[in-house]
Amino acid sequence: MGELSDANLAPVEGDCISHIPAEVKDAAAVEHGNREPADTPVRPAELV
């Protein structure tokens, strides 16, 4: 288990969040008033 075929390994464009400077991310939060995003309503039956 766990070993995957090469078909799954096609490179995907994209950076990672840790490479974006903390200031840039902080600015994104400031832009939204540093308010926590609202919870998404989820029905208990949908949860595992």
Added chain:
Amino acid sequence: MALISFRGSPHGGSHKLLPEWNRQPRITPTTIIDHSIVGSALGAWFYFRDSTGIESHFIVRGARSGSADGHIWQLMDTGRQADANLNANAFAISIETEDNGDPDDFPWSRAQLASLRWLHAKLRAVHPTIPRRRCPSPRGGGLGYHSMWGAPSAWTPVAGKLLALDTLVPTPDGLLALREIRVGATVFDEQGEPCKVTATYDDLPERAWRIMFDDGLEVLAGGEHQWVTITRGQRKGYFRRDRPRDRHRGPRPDGYPLDWARWGKVRNTDEIASGILASDGAYQHTIPVARRLRLGERELAVDPYLLGVWLGDGGERDGVITAGFERQLRELGVLGNKHAPQDYLVASADQRLALLQGLMDTDGSNCSGRGVEFTSRSEALADAVVWLASSLGQRVRKSKGEARFRGVSFGPKYRVTWASTVPCFRIPRKAARLHGSGNGSGETLPSVRSQSRQIVRCEPVPIQPMRCLTVDSPNSMYVITDRCLPTHNTCPGRPVRVAQWENELLPAFLRAEEDDVLNDEDRRWIHAQLQHFGMLLMAGRTGTVFNSSDLREFHFGQWQSNPEVRDQVLERMTQVVYRLLKGQNSVFNDNNFPDDEPQENIRALAARLEVLQQSVDELRAQLSRLPPTQEGPPP
């Protein structure tokens, strides 16, 4: 579809789904990859939502979120792809963790660790396709962390910390170019101890620099390549003794502390290049020299001291100096081609010192104090001396001049000079002049200057393919060049967090811990038991002795299977109740118990503790009656 129920999670969780949470391609997860945000959970969430095509499945909030430390946000369905892991996106669940923006030195909080442990176990329970193991390869399933294969690697496109491919690296087989270093190779750390290369990475850096040191050493490094340096301020603070408040600090140290790598700070080349000088005009960054390299003793055909003497003064085409010497010299390949054979250069420290002594006794001299000098018309011999001295913890300079005698030029000559901290002469006349060597130890005292290099200049150079290494040395350092310059390896992730991952998260994941995720029924039962304790203890008073937060790190599976854990938890329960009793009796405290305690209070306390002990024994007996395979609590 898999949205996680956070019931039973140690610090709670909520769903803050991104717009694409159920629109990404479906995946069958086989891998969990832990990340560190470098920033805030809030900033990352908005950045995921608004600015990028990347996203993670989860964010575990940290100390920066105050009381929400350890709270988990789910951003994506775990059965859908989240693009944060490059080539692993098609099979990995990614967990971001909040940090303070400086995760290199900032560990995961206890709350984050507890939540990560819980989440790993929960994901394994929800997705049995995730094998309970450390990820064996970038394609293998299991638990991993984002840069465990290096950077860049199959899981991250981020460039690592690079050095020029032709940078020399000392190995037990001699100096090898960085391009020849393979995973599994042995190199040396700043303490001179051997360590293993665990990964290598090749890339083009965004910027490249030529770093120049005060001993003439030059190294090409990428802008993100890391060094451990000690600043001017740190140096001054460590060595100065001229203020009244320094009096209690003892005599001025002779050199840098042995653990300077922990004392200094990791800085990349870009940072260093932006501040070469301190505010007082002195050079800002210092890197102490590495200690003598620990290499194994070799079987050598000719005594190394004798060979050194011959290399210095012997006839090049014969074995003059010692009769019957030619055969061995011929076998070594040095007759007609004077050089220090490789075996001698990578022999033990004593053997290298003997060779150096032979060379110095013949072609060396000492100028003043610890200052010593080797002069030769052979650049090969000069380079051998550079290596021998450097590998013995010396900081050397090499210079080129013109050999002149009575106005006649005899071509170039090479000088190697250094302030010696080792007995590099055997001839008594020279050895006696080596300052400090008369102390009987044979080894001179080190000086501060002779133990470090200062960075004097960084100039940009055109970018070129470069390579970096990850090593398993304790301080993540290894030495480069024939001068044994200590440098930092590329971090596979964040050093502090990687250590936590290896020592805490991975072992927890590897344990059979499905039962560790306490289900609600277990929790209610244990809570009831504890309430029962409380009620007994309060002798009729109602009240909850333990609240649910006391159970946050309670692992029912361990409670059942591991007597040690059981005893620990019982002990902890006893202590909690004990503290409660103390708190409820203002007269009773550590300072006056038991002598000043009124007798009736002591009797009451003894009675309560006796009840507690009985209850603990009862609980112990109940547990011991449980069949070992039974997973649920007793009715």
